[in-house]
Amino acid sequence: MVERKPLYPVFLNLSNHLVVIVGGGSVAGRKVKGLLDTGCEIRVVAPEAIDRISEWARKHWIEWIRREFHPEDIRGARLVFAATDHPVVNARVCQACDLAGILVNRVESPEASDFVVPSVLRRGDLCMAVSSGGASPRLTRLICNQLEEAYGPEYAPYVRMLEKARLHILKQIPDADLRSKILCALAEDTEILAAIRNEDEEGAWKRIRAYWQPGVDE
16 A cells, blocks of 8 residues: 655635636535635536536626536636546546646545645634545544534634734834733633623723733723
8 A cells, every 4th residue: 555645734825716626516516615705716617517506607606617528628727626426537637637737636536636625614714624634534524523612603703803903013012022922812811702702892802902001991
């Protein structure tokens, strides 16, 4: 058995880049759904497609080329998903991508893919991804479910607040060591999260501001 090399984890900025999904079934639909909010241009190539792909195309959220795959369909793409139910077609897609130097994911064969798609949990700008390298998608889903319980929806506003606080601190506090201490303390302050959970956003901000304005309530 050939030793599997570890995958390199990365988050991609796909805004304004073309991503091609070859296939129109439920797996292709899940790939499209995961890409809709990224700002990329989505092209689906399939003679037939499930209803929601058809609906997205009708709304002009995606481009749907209603025919079998041609190698020119991937021209200019940043990423490609070979997501049909036919291994021979998926192999042709991968071959075309190899020749064009485009990264491709073959949905039924992680070992033949240039990248795999992890299980993802999003809380606003906070994004956590878990992957087993294709070895056990069920395990990664279970771990993601555990993360979902540990990191609830309150983390979305929490991260937004930390971002605003960080920008203020970088602008207003010249001492690098002091900035670092404050930022670390903010990230570890459970009382801020508790206030957010109790829907007390002003209380959370008061707690945050106290780090650079002790005793002062703006």
